[in-house]
Amino acid sequence: MEIRQLEYFVAVADELSFSRGAARVHVVQSAVSTAVSKLERELGVTLFDRSKLRITLTAAGITFLAEARATLDAARRARESVTGFHGRLSGTVEIGILQSSGAIDVPAVLGRFHRAHPLVSVRLRQSTAGSAGHLAAVADGSLELALVTLPDKRPRGVTMQVLLDEPLVFLCRPDHRLADREQIAITDLAAETFIRFTTGWGIRTLADRAFADADLEPVSPYEVGDLATTAGLVRHGLGTTLIPASEAARFSDLRAVSLESPLLWQVLLATPPPDRMSAAARAMADALRRTFENVAG
Known part of the structure; x- marks a missing residue:
């Protein structure tokens, strides 16, 4: 079992689509399909139900997804443990954004962040379920941070800060x-x-x-x-x-x-506990907080 296989599996599981999952990890769809099929053979179980127009996770896939996320988090922390030796922040941050962030110019924030941390790759995600979808993604680990608005329910393990x-x-x-x-x-x-x-x-x-x-x-x-x-x-x-x-x-x-x-x-910033956030995600969260403080001030 390879880290790459787990990354492809999680991407497909999050998107419930091989084509969207492949686009998310910037790999051709055939490579993702092959890697996931090989993973299923190695595990001896079917992770996705492909019998319908839209794929779904099987019971085994749902169980495996939580462990796959935990393994990827551990691998990320291992990589980050040596970032201080080359002195520049790197990695990938996935952030959930809103149709509207009020007085905040999110692209401008991202532009400044990119200039400060050019080795960090930022992926944006919008949710058709609005803030509720983003909060669920932060809670299950598929997003490290998100901008949300007035949630009815605040999942356990998610930190909220009004910006x-x-x-x-x-x-x-x-x-x-x-x-x-x-x-x-x-x-x-x-x-x-x-x-x-x-x-x-x-x-x-x-x-x-x-x-x-x-x-x-x-x-x-x-x-x-x-x-x-x-x-x-x-x-x-x-x-x-x-x-x-x-x-x-x-x-x-x-x-x-x-x-x-x-x-x-x-507008609130939703994050998991700090020990579940990458260094790049913590830097992005700080950049968002500073920007909102400037607007509010």
Whole structure:
């Protein structure tokens, strides 16, 4: 059994796809498929159920995945034990990012990090399940750190630090009935066609709680997973929504109205305990903290 085989297996298990797993480790798909098949022969078990359109882990695969991650973590720590002898930080960091990080320019943070640590490879991952997906990945070890927003549940073994908060605002067309108001109450949205974000998004969680507390259930025919499409729907008169104030500023042709009782949207940094983080991941976490401190200050 080789470390390379374990890396390929974990990549495929995380992506539930041989093609996406191969892209993640920058190897052709045939090489990954061959390595995983060889691993299954060596172990004498089937790790993936390939009988359906989308592969899934078998019971043996689920059990083996936890041990494979632990072995890869041990190998990483062994490599890092000698990094001080060549004096430059190296390795790979996988970070989960959001559709919106508020006032933070994440590409700018990554650019500065790359210039400071050119030997570190950074991989970005977005989750269709929003913050909930990132938190699950940090908890199971497939991500070392992630930016998340207002999680309903905080998995055990995951450390959370609030980096930034800002209010949600009501986003509408300039000719909307509420556009000229300085502030509105949640109850003013009772008659609205409301555009919701995907389940798992922090914005969705905040909005749903506010509506439930006000005993409202607005009509919501649209559920959207990106901010640009949401703004487009608002622009064409198909609904209104709640959105972070910094994001609303991007859509200057639309009107942003404050809420009388502010709903604070938070960006948090999720990490495992320090002893489970690589030196490169700890450096990235520090870079994110410094950047958010500068914005907040």
